[in-house]
Amino acid sequence: MWAFALTGALAACIGADRSASGEPALSDPASLPPASLASGKRLSVVATTSIVADVVGAIGGDSIDLHALVPPGVDPHAFEPTPQDLGRAAGADVVFLNGFGLDGRLAETLAAAAVHAPLVSLSQGITPLTLEEEHPGGSDPGGIDPHTWLDPNNLLVWVDNAAAALSALEPAHAAGFAERASGYAASLRALDAEIRQMLQAVPPQDRRLVTDHDEFGYFARRYGFTIVGTVIPGFSTGSEPSPQELASLEQAIRDLHVAAIFISSVVTPDLAERVAEDTGVRLVTLYAHSLSGPGGPASDYLSLMRYNVAAIVEALSPQAAGDGSAP
Ligand SMILES: [Zn+2]
Known part of the structure; x- marks a missing residue:
């Protein structure tokens, strides 16, 4: 019923709230007008995914009220906001997106529901990867890779965008935003160095x-990995492989002696489990799209990357050969 109710709003908004490319119109972070805040009120900030929220929270600190729409453990590719989510976004001073289509359906729904809060894509300014770049010569269903956060160097762009947007919205707190952005950028550079060090265990x-x-295109490019294949074709979780595609993936796993299949904590593992069973390789779960939630091993972005890299090293380093235990 809610989706039906939105259809009319969507039609009314086309042209008004959407760019010519069909994507929801995004705001330039540095050009946002100052928010009109009542005395003692903090900026009201909505983020789409838990990872977007974590990075924005690191920059906003105590100066913002922050809410993430996609709960930990939920697939952002398939997320549908509730009326309550839309109400929260409508009352916000800004909505931060991952961008590049990851949260595109969500962004479209926000625009369609006449949520007038400015939409800021944290990935704006990153040069996106295409499937053709990731798999030269392969079939390319189109689209760009939204999984920018899996290379921490891309998050330096996220940090700049978040700091620019928050400072434009609340210039009185710009110095604090800049200071936290600078500190977080240093943490990201240290993380990149730490990942390189950890990966020395994998020839x-x-x-x-x-x-x-x-999902690991940006990570692979940064750290010298090859993506041998994927269980589901493409940059999203919504499509299905053909039997021929699955057979060809299983053959590649056998031919190249691939040690493990890595799956994201937010996906249904059935197909990957079948491929792992057929080929006799391990299935390793990573926090590729979502934090783990408080108290878990990936409760913030920096922990998430350390967890993922440790699990990859554990599965692929020569010492792991023959060890069938989970990380
Ligand atoms: Zn994904």
Whole structure:
């Protein structure tokens, strides 16, 4: 009923709230007008995914009220906001998105529901990867890779965008936003160095990934990995492989002696489990799209990356050969 009710609003908004490309119109973070805040009120900030919220929260600190729409453990590719989510977004001073289509359906729904809060994509300014770049010569269903956060260097752009937007909205707190942005950027650079150090345990010839869908392109490019194949074709979790595609993936796993299939904590593992059973390789769950929630091993972005890299090293390093235990 809610989706039906939105249809009319969507039609009314086309042209008004959407860009010519069909994507929801995004705001330039540095050009946002100052928010009109009542005395003693903090900026009301909504973020789409838990990872977007974590990074925005690191920059906003105590100066913002922050709410994430997609709960930990939920697939952002398939997320549908509730009327309550839309109400919260409608009352916000800004909505931060991952961008590049990850939260595109959500962004479209916000625009369609006449949520007038400015939409800021944290990935704005990153040069996106395409499937053709990730798999030269392969079939390319189109689209760009939204999984920018899996290379911490891309998050330096996120930090700049978040700090620019928050400072434009509340210039009185710009110095605090800039200071936290600078500190968080230093943490990201240290994380990149730490990841390189951890990955020294995986020889270049073993840096091969099979994943549930195409989510590790930016990570692979940064750290010298090859994506051998994916269980689900493409950059989202919504499509299905053909029997031929699955057979060809299983053959590649056998031919290349791939040690593990890495799946995201938010996906249904059935197909990947079948491929793992057929080929006799391990299935390793990573926090690729979502934090773990408080108290878990990936309760913030920096922990998430450390957890994922440790699990990859554990599965692919020569010492792991023959060890069938989970990380
Ligand atoms: Zn994904």
